[in-house]
Each structure stands twice: as C-alpha cells, then as structure tokens.
Amino acid sequence: MTDRIIHHMCRADEWDAARAAGSYPGSSQDAKDGFIHFSTAAQVEESAAKHRAGQDGLMLLTVDADRLGPDLRWEPSRGGQLFPHLYAALPVAAVLRADPLPLGPDGRHVFPADFPFSPLETAP
Known part of the structure; x- marks a missing residue:
C-alpha cells in the first residue's frame, strides 16, 4: 500500500528547528516509538483528534512519500489500518508544504481550506 502524499503534525518550534537543521528527527513520542508517525489524508484528522487533542501551535507537514525511500514502512496500527512510519529523520526537502494547524x-484542529492537497501542490 502506498499513498504518495502523507502528513505529519509537529509543533511550530520543532518545524523551525528542522528547517534550520535540514531534517526533522521527530517528536519525543516519535523517539519513544522508534519512528516518525505519519497519516494519510484520510487518517490525519482522526489522528489529530486522538493524539494532538487541544494542542495549539501545531504545523501540518505535507510530505512526498516517494522521497523517503526504504525507511518508510506501511504498518498496521489503529483498527488494523496501514499507517506510514518513517524509520529515519525526515528530510526537509521531502516536505511539500507546511501549514498552521x-x-x-x-x-478541534482546523485544517487548511484546500485540504486534502493535490500531489502536485507545493508550499504556498
């Protein structure tokens, strides 16, 4: 299974640090789990409600999964659904856009008006 466009939510300060460093190592929860959590467009709103409820100052990263190589694995998680998990740092160059959430x-989190995004879209 593969969707070309996947999503990750992180704090704005984490994203700022990642842009400066060139890669994003993941959140403290990602580090604990050993991979960076992603969701498809169909999964991300439920993921936000379940794992980021009430958290302000978040960014929604839209990522080109094709740029992540073999470190991206699709694994069963919530309800047996396959979720994308990245077993490496996220290169900033793979991020197509970053939007406030x-x-x-x-x-509840307010997703951008044009969400879900077309695979051809880039950062505004």
Missing part, C-alpha cells in the same frame, strides 16, 4: 472554537 490552529484550534477552532470547538477545540
């Missing part, structure tokens, strides 16, 4: 008045 603010909280709405209901406490």
Whole structure:
C-alpha cells in the first residue's frame, strides 16, 4: 500500500528547528516509538483528534512519500489500518508544504481550506 502524499503534525518550534537543521528527527513520542508517525489524508484528522487533542501551535507537514525511500514502512496500527512510519529523520526537502494547524472554537484542529492537497501542490 502506498499513498504518495502523507502528513505529519509537529509543533511550530520543532518545524523551525528542522528547517534550520535540514531534517526533522521527530517528536519525543516519535523517539519513544522508534519512528516518525505519519497519516494519510484520510487518517490525519482522526489522528489529530486522538493524539494532538487541544494542542495549539501545531504545523501540518505535507510530505512526498516517494522521497523517503526504504525507511518508510506501511504498518498496521489503529483498527488494523496501514499507517506510514518513517524509520529515519525526515528530510526537509521531502516536505511539500507546511501549514498552521490552529484550534477552532470547538477545540478541534482546523485544517487548511484546500485540504486534502493535490500531489502536485507545493508550499504556498
């Protein structure tokens, strides 16, 4: 299974540090699990609600999975669904766009108006 476009949520300060360094090592939870967690467009909103509920100051990274090579593996997780897991640092060059993921008045994350994105889109 493979979707070309996958997503990761991180704090804005983590993304700023990654851009300066050229790669993103993942969050503390990613480090604990041994891989960087990603979701497909169909999975990411539920992932946000389950794993990032109430967290403000997040970024939604849109990543070209084809640029990640064999370190990207599709593995069963929530409900047996296959999720993309990256067993390496995320190269900033693989990130097509990074969008703020603010909280709405209901406490849920507000995804960009043009989400899900076309595979041909790049950062605004």
